[in-house]
Every structure is written in structure tokens, then in C-alpha cells.
Amino acid sequence: MNIMTIGDRIQTLMKSMNLKQWEFAEKFSVSKNSVIRYKTNERLPDPDFLLKMADEKVNINWVLKGEGPMMIPGPWEQDTAIRRNQRYQIVGGRQLLIDEFGDTYIRSAVFPILAEISAGPPMEAVDDRDSRKQIEIPDSYIPRGASNYMAFLVNGDSMAPQIKNADIVLIYKTIDWDTANGKICAVQVDGGITLKQVKLDHKRAALVLDPLNSDFNSLILDGDQTSDVFLIGTLAVHLQLC
Numbered sequence: 001m002n003i004m005t006i007g008d009r010i011q012t013l014m015k016s017m018n019l020k021q022w023e024f025a026e027k028f029s030v031s032k033n034s035v036i037r038y039k040t041n042e043r044l045p046d047p048d049f050l051l052k053m054a055d056e057k058v059n060i061n062w063v064l065k066g067e068g069p070m071m072i073p074g075p076w077e078q079d080t081a082i083r084r085n086q087r088y089q090i091v092g093g094r095q096l097l098i099d100e101f102g103d104t105y106i107r108s109a110v111f112p113i114l115a116e117i118s119a120g121p122p123m124e125a126v127d128d129r130d131s132r133k134q135i136e137i138p139d140s141y142i143p144r145g146a147s148n149y150m151a152f153l154v155n156g157d158s159m160a161p162q163i164k165n166a167d168i169v170l171i172y173k174t175i176d177w178d179t180a181n182g183k184i185c186a187v188q189v190d191g192g193i194t195l196k197q198v199k200l201d202h203k204r205a206a207l208v209l210d211p212l213n214s215d216f217n218s219l220i221l222d223g224d225q226t227s228d229v230f231l232i233g234t235l236a237v238h239l240q241l242c
């Protein structure tokens with residue numbers, strides 16, 4: 001059995017990023033000769049190089065030991081084994097619109113806005129919680145406990161006029177597709193995430209991701225088209241900023 005070396009993994013990372021050798025060197029602020037030495041195992045990666053990769057969400061444990069995924073998963077991503085077992089079933093959830101909160105609520109939970117979620121084609125979600133605002137939600141709207149929810153900022157207009165660009169959605173974390181048919185959900189498709197209405201087309205054995213805005217097209221997925229589709233969660237709370 002062939003065992004991948006550190007150099008092999010660095011070369012695999014370069015290919016996955018679709019970067020030429022000089023582009024890879026420039027991106028991580030090292031010389032082309034250093035990259036060559038890393039790839040050929042003539043030299044171990046320098047600490048500064050590893051720190052630069054960590055800043056790009058590369059899993060350093062994978063680079064050095066081959067353990068875990070290549071990239072550090074975002075907080076919205078499920079365990080790989082769970083994804084493999086749950087792929088291609090369908091989601092559930094109930095939408096709740098909130099315009100404002102009164103003074104009658106006593107207890108609440110604070111959620112960081114983790115990232116932007118695309119209301120359009122699936123796009124990579126960059127974990128950006130350190131630079132984003134937080135939202136406060138009364139406990140009465142999160143009956144399953146705060147740890148089961150996550151907040152995203154909507155980017156795009158495919159769910160308008162019901163959900164608009166720059167709205168905030170609170171997603172209930174679940175991998176149970178069986179309860180999702182007809183519900184608005186956060187879904188990951190080939191590394192990108194999107195907010196769509198989920199439908200199961202039994203005749204075509206396909207998963208359909210529908211926009212609410214008729215100016216946008218549905219995304220129809222089947223097992224032959226993608227191997228990386230999984231449910232992040234269902235829409236629990238929708239907030240429009242005043």
C-alpha cells in the first residue's frame with residue numbers, strides 16, 4: 001500500500017486549490033524552490049508556511065500526519081461519516097417570521113453570525129464570526145436549546161421577496177432529510193452552501209432546490225451529478241434588519 005508523504009499532501013493541496021506552483025508559492029509567501037523541496041520531501045514545511053496555510057483553513061494535522069480532512073470544516077458542516085450515510089433523503093422545518101421583539105421576553109440567547117449563506121448558486125461560506133455582529137433571540141423561539149441553532153447572513157435575492165438580501169436566518173441543525181420536503185433549508189452542495197426550498201422528486205429520484213424568486217432557476221441534483229450534498233439545517237427564525 002502506498003503511503004502519502006507530506007510532499008504528496010502538499011502537491012494534492014496545490015491541485016485541489018487549482019494553483020500553479022508559482023501561484024501556490026506566492027499565496028503562502030514562500031519561494032518556488034521551497035515549494036519544490038516540500039513536494040520532494042527534501043525539507044519539512046517551515047512554521048511560517050504552516051501558519052499561512054492555517055490562515056486559509058488548511059488542516060495542518062492533515063498536512064503533517066494525514067489525519068482528518070484536508071480543509072478545516074466550518075461549524076455548519078456535519079461529520080463526514082454522517083454525511084455519507086444520510087446523503088439523499090429530505091429535510092424538514094417550519095419558517096417563523098419575526099419583525100421585532102417586545103419587552104415581555106425574559107430569557108434569550110446570543111448567536112454570532114457565522115458566515116454569509118448564498119441565496120443564489122451555492123457559494124463557499126467563510127467562517128467570519130469574529131468580524132460580524134451578534135443577534136439575540138428570545139428562548140421561546142429556540143425550544144430545542146441554543147446549541148442546536150446557528151445564524152447566517154443572507155447574500156442574494158433568490159428567496160425574495162420573502163427572504164431578502166442582508167436578512168438574517170437562524171438555522172436549526174439537523175441531518176434528517178425525511179422531515180424537509182417543502183421547507184426552506186440550508187444545504188451544502190460540493191463545498192458551497194445555499195438557502196433554498198427543498199423538494200424531493202420521487203419520479204426522477206432527484207433532490208430539487210427551489211428559489212422563491214421566479215427570476216432564478218431551480219437546482220436539480222441526483223446521485224450521478226454530485227457526491228457531496230448534505231443538509232445543514234432547516235429555517236427556524238427569519239429576521240429582517242430595520
